[in-house]
Amino acid sequence: MMNFNDFVNEVKGNIKLFLPKDYENAEVSVMEYLKLNRAYTGLVVRKEGEMIAPTINLNQLYEAYNTQPGVTMETVCRKIADMVSVAPIQVDLKSILNYEDVKDKLFIRVSSAEANKEVLENAPYQLREDLAITYHVAVGKDQDGLSSMFIKNDLLEQYGITAEQLHEDAIKSSPHVMPPEVSSMGALIDEMYQKNILMLTPDEREMLQETLQESSEMPTFFVVTNTERVDGAGVIFYPEFMDNMGELLGNDFFILPSSIHEMLILPDDGQVDAEMLKEMLKEVNATQVAPEERLTDEVYHYDMKDHVFEKADRFTERQKEKAAQAVKTEKDGKEQPEQKPKAKKHDMEL
Incomplete structure (x- = not known):
């Protein structure tokens, strides 16, 4: 069985053989990605002059290569070539960097704060108990679903707004972006x-x-x-x-x-x-x-x-505390002796 590093090198070395001619000068790179809920090794094939390119999850393909009968290196490379050459969503980067343009495209996601500790170090978020609310921009929708961008600290800085403002706007626009x-x-x-x-x-x-x-x-x-x-x-x-x-x-x-x-x-x-x-x-x-x-x-x-x-x-603890407090208040009320007005000192002196 081929190990993962050999698999990655094999894919990287062969992928251009399966791509159209206009990809012969494309830059092929492999990077480690740390996303919410997952980390993976990604293959990026960036055509000359293109600002963005899709990232292919090699861990998923390696699993298919190892576990599914009939999946060969050729099958894997053809699959990647299909994913790369289907025109990626061309995003107007200027509009993504302009807060007024993205304000109505913001939406929230929640994830485990503990499991995503490392990712959250570089991103604005709010905690609700042990859940982290993070902020995302809806870039485009097609038959494959929604393409989005995770807002990290550098992008927040570029927007020139506070994390509180981002939260407020994202909460407001989320029901429209993701009903x-x-x-x-x-x-x-x-x-x-x-x-x-x-x-x-x-x-x-x-x-x-x-x-x-x-x-x-x-x-x-x-x-x-x-x-x-x-x-x-x-x-x-x-x-x-x-x-x-x-x-x-x-x-x-x-x-x-x-x-x-x-x-x-x-x-x-x-x-x-x-x-x-x-x-x-x-x-x-x-x-x-x-x-x-x-x-x-x-x-x-x-x-x-x-x-x-x-x-x-x-919540269970709070209910117990409330019940105990109610009993104590009732008990205190009952035990309170009837207060008679104290006689003033000079009234007692004849």
Whole structure:
């Protein structure tokens, strides 16, 4: 089996053989990239005179090369050539460097502050518990999805604004750039069922029907994401979102970070226990969610009355503190002896 370094050198040395003639003077380079939630080795093929070029994730291709039968070095190079020669989105760099031009294209994402410590050292962000809100510019949309740029400190400096201003503007424009989408878990499974039913074998159909049956017996989870269903977990921090959700449910609610793409919301009707939810989330994260798509193992809670987003165990503590305080106040009130006015000293002297 070829090791990763040999694979990278082989790709770098051969890629031009698979590219059109106008790429013969292109610059081919390999760089280490540290992005939110992931680090990878990227191949960049930059044509003469072009300002930007796509970055190809070589770690993903190496995995396919090693694990998928029939994937040869030629297959890998042809795949890269296709990705490179499909005209990359030509971005007007001047407009990206001008804050007034990007202000309405800003949107937020959330990620684990702990897992992305290194990346966050060079970028503006705000913390909500252990989640980091970061800021991005939507560069363009096509059939492959959204192209975006992560705002780091050097770009913030170029904009000449404060991190607070960036946060305020990004929170305001996010719902327009990445509109929110809320649906019940059952509705999502139904949608998958409708889409896949014709492509399933009878056995698979039966399995899916059993899953549907089980899901109808589960508590009512709501899925919060954006209409792209990509990097949608930040939707819960859109303006007024949590208050509106609470009004809709008529209740406080738990928030489970299902992945970087969505949050699950479960009404806090006294039937579920935060500890149980945390155990469930930990199990799902460990077995069902790819490491680069995980958020955290924490369960959060939104308190409608106090308008507080916090870790669920902190909410439990606050409730205990409140209850203890109420008992103490009541007790103090009862124990207070009736105060008789003190006789003045001179009244006692005859």
